[in-house]
Amino acid sequence: xxxxxxxxxxxxxxxxxxxxxxxxxxxxxxxxxxxxxxxxxxxxxxxxxxxxxxxxxxxxxxxxxxxxxxxxxxxxxxxxxxxxxxxxxxxxxxxxxxxxxxxxxxxxxxxxxxxxxx
Numbered sequence: 001x002x003x004x005x006x007x008x009x010x011x012x013x014x015x016x017x018x019x020x021x022x023x024x025x026x027x028x029x030x031x032x033x034x035x036x037x038x039x040x041x042x043x044x045x046x047x048x049x050x051x052x053x054x055x056x057x058x059x060x061x062x063x064x065x066x067x068x069x070x071x072x073x074x075x076x077x078x079x080x081x082x083x084x085x086x087x088x089x090x091x092x093x094x095x096x097x098x099x100x101x102x103x104x105x106x107x108x109x110x111x112x113x114x115x116x117x118x
Contacts, residue, residue, distance in 0.1 A: 022048040022098035024106055031108040036115045038085035042092055042108075045077045052078045053103075054095040059088055060109075074099070087112050 028043040029035060044052065051072050057065040068081055088111070095105040 021100065021102050021104060022046050022050045022096060023104065024094075027092075027108045029108070029110045031110070033110040035110060035112050038082070038112045039110070040082060042080045042082060043077065044080075044094060046096070047076075049074045049076055049099045050096040050104075052094060052096055054093075054105075055080055056093045057082070058091050058093070060091060061088075065090070085112055087114055 023046065025045045025047050027045065028041070029039050042055070042057070044055075051074050052070075053072060055067060055078075057067055059065065065083065065085070067083075070080065089109065090111070091107050091109045093105070093107045095103065097103055
């Protein structure tokens, strides 16, 4: 009886595996990038399978840039086509549902500054 009690106490004290929430590993363009020409795509790469439920692109001034509709699917990466962008600063805001069912979100910022010829 004592041995069984010790086993129960020991198993209750053992650490449980942590639930792995999905997170953004990297993006293209990377956050903080200064680009000499507008990107044609935004790529989001996650550490696990997610469902990208929302992506909004805004100029820092607040104006929202319309993006094409896309099908929500489970994947580890997403590539979203962008319309032609003017020079300026942008913020892409994303929301996901992780494989474990938890919602998450974040944003990346980038700036388009065309180089001028001398």
